[in-house]
Amino acid sequence: MKWSNTSWNNIQSIYDKIIEMPFINQLANGTLPLDQFQFYIQQDSIYLENFGRALALIAARAHEVDDVLTYTRFAEGAIVVENALHESFFKEFKISKTHDVNPVCHHYIHYLKSTAALDQVEVAMAAVLPCFWIYKKVGDYIYENQSVKNNPYQQWIETYAGEEFGLLVDQAINCCDRVAETCSDNQKELMHKAFYTASQLEYNFWDSASKLKRWEIE
Numbered sequence: 639m640k641w642s643n644t645s646w647n648n649i650q651s652i653y654d655k656i657i658e659m660p661f662i663n664q665l666a667n668g669t670l671p672l673d674q675f676q677f678y679i680q681q682d683s684i685y686l687e688n689f690g691r692a693l694a695l696i697a698a699r700a701h702e703v704d705d706v707l708t709y710t711r712f713a714e715g716a717i718v719v720e721n722a723l724h725e726s727f728f729k730e731f732k733i734s735k736t737h738d739v740n741p742v743c744h745h746y747i748h749y750l751k752s753t754a755a756l757d758q759v760e761v762a763m764a765a766v767l768p769c770f771w772i773y774k775k776v777g778d779y780i781y782e783n784q785s786v787k788n789n790p791y792q793q794w795i796e797t798y799a800g801e802e803f804g805l806l807v808d809q810a811i812n813c814c815d816r817v818a819e820t821c822s823d824n825q826k827e828l829m830h831k832a833f834y835t836a837s838q839l840e841y842n843f844w845d846s847a848s849k850l851k852r853w854e855i856e
């Protein structure tokens with residue numbers, strides 16, 4: 639079995655819980671409270687910049703020159719393309735930029751940056767994969783299960799359900815499968831662990847937005 643198939647099986651229950659989250663269902667039917675979306679986009683904008691930095695580190699450390707290019711493009715996508723999208727959300731939903739990183743976002747970005755800097759590069763590639771793959775699956779799920787017209791969150795949905803995004807996700811999955819082939823069982827296990835941890839963080843990222851969760855002491 640491919641590394642990615644085992645990895646997805648390991649996180650299937652996390653994905654199932656994500657799909658059941660009120661936040662995701664309310665995004666799909668357009669009833670998500672505005673303050674939760676605003677909070678989510680504020681944190682996501684901090685996430686994207688740092689995610690881009692983690693991808694750039696992976697690019698620099700990749701063994702194959704093709705992967706240097708691929709992760710450089712991912713990094714550019716995270717910062718330039720996604721930030722442009724966020725800019726339009728900032729305007730449309732009257733969101734202000736914040737530098738207050740909530741606990742989950744803080745944990746997630748520092749987990750990704752330290753993994754990208756210090757762990758084996760294959761493990762770092764596995765750690766960033768849920769960001770692509772879970773968003774693709776969630777985007778497709780919402781797109782296929784839409785029940786309303788004029789959903790205010792339509793642009794968000796279309797970003798992740800689109801074919802163009804699907805191609806990026808395939809590249810990220812294929813890269814992990816290819817590098818996993820060169821790894822020992824022990825190293826493959828570390829890749830699985832990283833994929834699982836980042837998937838937990840994806841769940842928690844949405845959960846924290848739905849609870850508007852900040853630090854207990856600010």
Ligand SMILES: Cc1ncc(C[n+]2csc(CCO)c2C)c(N)n1
Binds near residue numbers: 686711712715769773
């Ligand atoms: C918490 C969080 N996780 C994943 C994404 C999705 N995402 C962000 S950048 C990128 C690829 C860039 O090349 C993808 C798929 C998000 N927006 N927020």
